[in-house]
Amino acid sequence: MSAPNYxxxxxxxxxxxPTFERKSGNKEVTHYCPGCGHGSLHKMIAESIQDLGINxxxxxxxxxxxxxxxxxxxxxxxxxxxxxxxxxxxxxxxxARPHSVVISYQGDGDLAAIGLNExxxxxxxGEKMVVFFVNNAIYGMTGGQMAPxxxxxxxxxxxxxxxxxxxxxxxxxxxxxxxxxxxPIYVARGCLASPKHTMRTRKLxxxxxxxxxxxxxxxxxxxxxxxxxxxxxxxxxxxxxxLDNMVPQFPLEIFVDKTDLDHxxxxxxxxxxxxxxxxxxxxxxxxxxxxxxxxxxxxxDPRIKVAGFGGQGVLLLGLGLAQCGMMEGRxxxxxxxxxxxxxxxxxxxxxxxxxxxxxxxLISKPTVLVAMNQPSLTKFEGELVEGALVIMNSSMVPNxxxxxxxxxxxxxxxxxxxxxxxxxxxxxxxxxxxxxxxxVLSLETCLESLKTLIKRQALVDLNVKAITKGxxxxxxxxx
Amino acid sequence: MATEAKRxxxxxxxxxxxxxxxxxxxxxxxxxxxxxxxxxxxxAAAKDFPAIGGTFIQAESETASINMVYGAASTGxxxxxxxxxxxxxxMQEGISYLACAELPCVVVSIMRxxxxxxxxxxxxxxxxxxxxxxxxGCYKNPVFAPSSGQEMCDLTMHAFEIADxxxxxxxxxxxxxxxxxxxxxxxxxxxxxxxxxxWAVRADKETRENLISSIYIEHDELEEMNLKxxxxxxxxxxxxxxxxxxxVDDAEIVVVAYGIVSRVLRSTIRLARAEGIKVGMxxxxxxxxxxxxxxxxxxxxxxxxxxxxxxxxxxxxxVRLSIHDNIPVRFYGRMGGNVPTPxxxxxxxxxxxxxxxxx
Numbered sequence: 001m002s003a004p005n006y007x008x009x010x011x012x013x014x015x016x017x018p019t020f021e022r023k024s025g026n027k028e029v030t031h032y033c034p035g036c037g038h039g040s041l042h043k044m045i046a047e048s049i050q051d052l053g054i055n056x057x058x059x060x061x062x063x064x065x066x067x068x069x070x071x072x073x074x075x076x077x078x079x080x081x082x083x084x085x086x087x088x089x090x091x092x093x094x095x096a097r098p099h100s101v102v103i104s105y106q107g108d109g110d111l112a113a114i115g116l117n118e119x120x121x122x123x124x125x126g127e128k129m130v131v132f133f134v135n136n137a138i139y140g141m142t143g144g145q146m147a148p149x150x151x152x153x154x155x156x157x158x159x160x161x162x163x164x165x166x167x168x169x170x171x172x173x174x175x176x177x178x179x180x181x182x183x184p185i186y187v188a189r190g191c192l193a194s195p196k197h198t199m200r201t202r203k204l205x206x207x208x209x210x211x212x213x214x215x216x217x218x219x220x221x222x223x224x225x226x227x228x229x230x231x232x233x234x235x236x237x238x239x240x241x242x243l244d245n246m247v248p249q250f251p252l253e254i255f256v257d258k259t260d261l262d263h264x265x266x267x268x269x270x271x272x273x274x275x276x277x278x279x280x281x282x283x284x285x286x287x288x289x290x291x292x293x294x295x296x297x298x299x300x301d302p303r304i305k306v307a308g309f310g311g312q313g314v315l316l317l318g319l320g321l322a323q324c325g326m327m328e329g330r331x332x333x334x335x336x337x338x339x340x341x342x343x344x345x346x347x348x349x350x351x352x353x354x355x356x357x358x359x360x361x362l363i364s365k366p367t368v369l370v371a372m373n374q375p376s377l378t379k380f381e382g383e384l385v386e387g388a389l390v391i392m393n394s395s396m397v398p399n400x401x402x403x404x405x406x407x408x409x410x411x412x413x414x415x416x417x418x419x420x421x422x423x424x425x426x427x428x429x430x431x432x433x434x435x436x437x438x439x440v441l442s443l444e445t446c447l448e449s450l451k452t453l454i455k456r457q458a459l460v461d462l463n464v465k466a467i468t469k470g471x472x473x474x475x476x477x478x479x
Numbered sequence: 480m481a482t483e484a485k486r487x488x489x490x491x492x493x494x495x496x497x498x499x500x501x502x503x504x505x506x507x508x509x510x511x512x513x514x515x516x517x518x519x520x521x522x523a524a525a526k527d528f529p530a531i532g533g534t535f536i537q538a539e540s541e542t543a544s545i546n547m548v549y550g551a552a553s554t555g556x557x558x559x560x561x562x563x564x565x566x567x568x569x570m571q572e573g574i575s576y577l578a579c580a581e582l583p584c585v586v587v588s589i590m591r592x593x594x595x596x597x598x599x600x601x602x603x604x605x606x607x608x609x610x611x612x613x614x615x616g617c618y619k620n621p622v623f624a625p626s627s628g629q630e631m632c633d634l635t636m637h638a639f640e641i642a643d644x645x646x647x648x649x650x651x652x653x654x655x656x657x658x659x660x661x662x663x664x665x666x667x668x669x670x671x672x673x674x675x676x677x678w679a680v681r682a683d684k685e686t687r688e689n690l691i692s693s694i695y696i697e698h699d700e701l702e703e704m705n706l707k708x709x710x711x712x713x714x715x716x717x718x719x720x721x722x723x724x725x726x727v728d729d730a731e732i733v734v735v736a737y738g739i740v741s742r743v744l745r746s747t748i749r750l751a752r753a754e755g756i757k758v759g760m761x762x763x764x765x766x767x768x769x770x771x772x773x774x775x776x777x778x779x780x781x782x783x784x785x786x787x788x789x790x791x792x793x794x795x796x797x798v799r800l801s802i803h804d805n806i807p808v809r810f811y812g813r814m815g816g817n818v819p820t821p822x823x824x825x826x827x828x829x830x831x832x833x834x835x836x837x838x
Contacts (some may be wrong), residue, residue: 042829056687061550075688077687078680079550080580080692081546085546088547089543089549092510092548092551092558093682094550095536096507096534097554098717117540117543125536271531272531278666281531282665283499287489307495316830333662335659357745360820361656362656364823456634
């Protein structure tokens with residue numbers, strides 16, 4: 001990009017509105033107090049926007065503070081943001097419109113107190129925006145309360161005896177804090193206390209904005225600025241006060257300058273074509289519809305609870321039952337026990353398969369219990385309906401149910417799976433056995449469901465065998 | 480609602496169906512923070528949004544999430560976030576700003592047990608927070624309450640359309656079970672995007688003069704803005720009510736329930752009907768606007784209404800106001816992550832049936 005032609009601006013920048021129509025009262029003057037630094041900084045920013053020719057692309061985010069009304073003045077796109085949130089608002093806007101030049105313009109309370117998290121995180125993500133941070137060591141708009149940057153001993157309305165660092169902490173140095181992060185490409189501090197300082201600050205502002213036109217990365221420019229009203233000083237004295245008191249606390253340096261380094265840009269994938277869209281968002285691969293099995297009436301519309309240890313594939317087994325039911329054109333629901341219980345302890349899930357629309361997915365009176373371990377049988381035996389079917393993994397459930405009204409299928413699922421080479425296939429043995437015993441699902445459906453259930457091709461053979469073995473066992477047990 | 484051209488169903492979690500619905504509705508930016516039982520929404524968005532050229536950001540907090548939504552919505556594109564009660568609490572400031580700045584967006588709340596840190600079980604204790612407004616000022620927001628995986632997709636798509644139609648934040652609110660549950664969902668084709676919005680700040684010449692703001696320093700101007708919002712809300716109340724009726728034609732008892740509870744009550748009503756109890760259900764799908772007219776009409780025929788909720792009765796007042804207390808309104812609720820069984824609800828219905836319609 002060729003260097004912009006920086007002409008001295010002898011008249012008011014075109015980036016300022018000719019009159020401030022959004023403002024009430026006198027539309028010819030700003031709302032800022034005499035001696036305030038905002039006017040000077042506004043001017044520098046406006047002139048840079050004009051010279052860079054970026055006013056159409058610019059989104060100026062105004063925060064809460066004295067500069068809340070920056071949109072009175074700047075002839076750019078304008079967004080007014082909640083207190084402290086300008087970097088988050090800017091992030092949303094910039095990501096939504098990647099060609100935009102986003103300016104976040106914030107005061108010390110807004111940026112370094114309530115918005116400290118947002119500024120650090122936006123900086124750390126390397127958002128493509130420039131943040132202008134006006135540090136005047138005080139809350140101006142709300143009438144002169146302590147800011148994070150208030151100097152030790154400085155009197156404000158909320159530190160009437162002077163800021164006692166033992167009680168109210170020390171001034172926050174934002175440039176220093178932000179320069180510990182890897183992503184920012186430009187971090188600098190200037191001040192507006194003298195013509196010499198002002199000219200230097202003008203360069204910082206221009207450089208940071210120019211980086212945005214090139215989409216280079218996150219830039220942060222802090223500007224020490226006077227608040228004669230808040231400080232209770234004459235404007236001229238306030239400038240000397242900056243030099244004597246603020247500059248020693250907030251040194252005028254360029255902390256980070258990586259602007260010459262090559263920029264490793266992230267280029268997002270292109271939007272998929274309408275033909276591939278469903279594939280990309282993974283909703284294209286609907287399972288084959290299978291012919292429905294014709295079970296005996298007593299096994300129809302099962303309400304199944306599947307329970308066992310975490311790691312026994314209990315949730316996957318439930319999912320398999322639901323998947324098969326869906327493939328056979330039935331209504332199904334699958335509801336897991338979720339949360340901390342999932343991790344390491346016991347797990348269970350509820351599966352409904354029904355011809356008519358399902359009401360409660362939560363099963364209070366199961367018609368089928370799959371107990372993969374002893375605690376599951378003990379825990380859930382009591383809630384079963386009269387005559388319910390219990391499929392117990394007899395390899396791991398030594399004690400049969402106490403109730404005598406239950407229909408019992410003793411299935412050595414773990415042992416069968418071990419014979420096939422992997423105890424973890426016990427869940428699929430159960431799926432096959434349930435289908436074989438009850439006739440609710442067909443063997444073909446169970447095998448077909450593996451296409452959806454098992455992601456690793458290497459495991460498919462094992463699971464085909466497990467389902468088939470289970471199915472034969474179930475069918476034989478039924479007689 | 481957009482339900483044309485459906486494909487064969489996929490077995491999918493409700494939370495994931497929300498993301499698919501959002502993507503099919505043309506949403507291309509997601510900003511969110513993890514929280515159980517809503518985290519699958521962020522996880523699915525992290526997969527799908529970048530893959531289609533969109534944006535996913537795991538924000539530093541729910542406060543940042545909603546403000547990123549504010550920024551993205553300001554530029555005129557479809558955008559969303561999701562969370563659960565504690566996170567929605569943190570978003571309330573931003574939602575108030577979105578409402579006043581008239582920015583369309585979709586916010587999903589998958590309710591868990593509260594108050595405080597509570598637990599991650601399903602609850603409906605955030606009805607007041609969302610339906611009655613948790614932020615500051617005189618605003619409202621449409622709220623849709625899915626009760627199935629299919630509705631998680633369909634109502635999310637619908638929410639984006641309502642958000643744009645009225646330039647307002649819209650909530651999709653449900654409980655942890657509906658978020659975690661898997662059901663078959665048939666996904667429709669993508670819906671066309673609305674034309675570029677002329678009010679937005681799009682970082683171009685055409686929209687350079689635009690301002691997105693919620694500040695009205697002059698009292699009269701702010702009052703006028705508020706009146707404008709109220710006119711908009713009146714339109715929404717007139718046009719956007721959604722409710723489902725179930726076996727109400729001859730019902731002496733009308734049950735009112737939404738989300739997972741309506742599913743339980745569907746089972747209960749079948750049990751009750753088998754015993755000859757004339758009971759039916761109204762399921763509000765839009766919680767605001769509330770289906771006042773439907774309830775009012777049914778109150779003219781029924782003897783009593785029973786509100787079932789996973790809360791301390793936050794929807795009860797809306798039912799009572801809708802029917803002007805013309806017939807008794809009873810309440811049964813569970814809290815803390817507990818969901819009543821169909822049999823438990825049947826007992827409640829029987830008890831009130833025995834009492835009849837006497838006040």
